[in-house]
Amino acid sequence: MSTGSAGSHTRLHDMLRKCVALNIPVQATLELTYRCNLNCGHCYIDCKESDELTLDEWRQVLDQLKAAGLLYILFTGGEIMVRRDFLDIATYARRRGLFISLLTNCTLVTPEMALAIAALRPVSIGTSLYGASASTHESITRVPGSFNKTVEGIKLLVQAGLVPRVQTVVMKSLAGELPKIKELAKEIGAISSAQFGLAPSRSGSNYPSQYELSEDEVLESGLGLDFFGVCVEEGPGVCRAGKTQCSVSPSGDVFPCNLFPLKLGNIRESSFETIWRLEPCAELRYLRSMRRSDLHACQVCEVKAYCHRCTAVAFIETGRMDGPSPTACRWAQMRWRLTQDAEVTQCQKKPTLNRKSLQKS
Amino acid sequence: METQIVRNEDLVWRRIEDEIVVIGNDGLAVHMLNKSAAYIWEQCDGTKSPDEIAVGLCEHFEVTPEEARADVQATIDKLEGMGLMHKTEGNPVQ
Numbered sequence A: 001m002s003t004g005s006a007g008s009h010t011r012l013h014d015m016l017r018k019c020v021a022l023n024i025p026v027q028a029t030l031e032l033t034y035r036c037n038l039n040c041g042h043c044y045i046d047c048k049e050s051d052e053l054t055l056d057e058w059r060q061v062l063d064q065l066k067a068a069g070l071l072y073i074l075f076t077g078g079e080i081m082v083r084r085d086f087l088d089i090a091t092y093a094r095r096r097g098l099f100i101s102l103l104t105n106c107t108l109v110t111p112e113m114a115l116a117i118a119a120l121r122p123v124s125i126g127t128s129l130y131g132a133s134a135s136t137h138e139s140i141t142r143v144p145g146s147f148n149k150t151v152e153g154i155k156l157l158v159q160a161g162l163v164p165r166v167q168t169v170v171m172k173s174l175a176g177e178l179p180k181i182k183e184l185a186k187e188i189g190a191i192s193s194a195q196f197g198l199a200p201s202r203s204g205s206n207y208p209s210q211y212e213l214s215e216d217e218v219l220e221s222g223l224g225l226d227f228f229g230v231c232v233e234e235g236p237g238v239c240r241a242g243k244t245q246c247s248v249s250p251s252g253d254v255f256p257c258n259l260f261p262l263k264l265g266n267i268r269e270s271s272f273e274t275i276w277r278l279e280p281c282a283e284l285r286y287l288r289s290m291r292r293s294d295l296h297a298c299q300v301c302e303v304k305a306y307c308h309r310c311t312a313v314a315f316i317e318t319g320r321m322d323g324p325s326p327t328a329c330r331w332a333q334m335r336w337r338l339t340q341d342a343e344v345t346q347c348q349k350k351p352t353l354n355r356k357s358l359q360k361s
Numbered sequence B: 001m002e003t004q005i006v007r008n009e010d011l012v013w014r015r016i017e018d019e020i021v022v023i024g025n026d027g028l029a030v031h032m033l034n035k036s037a038a039y040i041w042e043q044c045d046g047t048k049s050p051d052e053i054a055v056g057l058c059e060h061f062e063v064t065p066e067e068a069r070a071d072v073q074a075t076i077d078k079l080e081g082m083g084l085m086h087k088t089e090g091n092p093v094q
Helices: A008-022 A055-068 A086-095 A111-119 A134-141 A146-159 A175-187 A207-211 A215-221 A224-228 A272-278 A282-289 A311-318 A326-345 A355-360 B035-043 B050-060 B065-081
Strands: A027-031 A072-076 A099-103 A124-128 A165-169 A191-195 A245-248 A253-255 B002-007 B012-016 B019-023 B030-033 B085-090
Touching: A008 B012, A008 B019, A008 B030, A027 A055, A055 A086, A055 A245, A055 A272, A072 A086, A086 A099, A086 A111, A111 A146, A124 A146, A134 A146, A165 A175, A175 A191, A175 A215, A215 A326, A224 A326, A253 A272, A311 A326, B002 B050, B012 B035, B019 B035, B030 B035, B035 B050, B035 B065, B050 B065, B065 B085
Parallel strands: A027 A072, A027 A245, A072 A099, A099 A124, A124 A165, A165 A191
Antiparallel strands: A245 A253, B002 B085, B012 B019, B019 B030
């Protein structure tokens, strides 16, 4: 009789693999609202949708998702705490035996709310710092005073016994401040991580890329290849969106993931079971059927080993799920160049890759 | 008084086809139970003794009563050791 002897990480991986085969949505991103009290210039949410599911409707969504196999929820927005009933929704989810994670800018955290959140035992709380000083952070959030509010909010969560993760997207204005941000996070009791790359907006606009570091700035940043992502030997693959992952928008639209603007249906018009399992639309069926070998252009790309292609971003950029993503191509070339620079620095073999062919791919 | 076995109430678990996945309070520790362990898990609702569960196991799987009793005991010991269930004393629910 086996109760599983492998490590927890392996078992989680095994479970997810099985759920992929069965299209069980164990992970859901619930966008409670698109309203936000900050005005971040790079934010990918550029829709003006103000229609929002009520508390009762969210409870029904949670019931339906749980019945479909949901285990893990990420509550995000907008800013989740601008909804006065955010805690009611999160508490209901927890009582239904679901694990919750939160993404919040922390500016609206009160001592009482911090304690209430801690009582829910969230798996993780993510927040963002766009600088180690008010001037840098607020040049992105475009709201005076937001830096201090975020820092104070993080401290309240820490006092309540939680360990928030400060996530920083590396942008032009703050690349040099990463060590200071890390230091600040540690000082206030949080952990920190930084990531590279900005996705286009939900509607396909490329305005977020104006904040992205250029290739030369990446090289000058001194952040190194490790920071920008490891190589993927087999090249880009397919993700779990539409299989184990789904997303529900503030008004009840169901998507394969929160970055993927392929509307599968609306929870007010059809049950989740109908949208996800009984009558999946043709696009969802295709997404689920996609294999690595279906990414024909990517398979022959010379920098595929440096590519972290996102199907959702490819779809936003080109309208195709199986085509190349210009953003991913750009980043893959950047990683390739970093590798070459590292090799030159180490007096290793001179690169032989043809840059013109890269640009064509 | 008879010893019964009960799953820890605050654990989250789901059946995925013929297996059961049990997830720890942190949401990260994952335990996978195979077909027979999953059967035993579902029976451990605090109303049955190990012997009663073994009888049920014989009815659902091709095992002898001795094998079933040994299987049930080994599984319960293991799951109890992992903090996923505990013994309780009481009269079985009629």
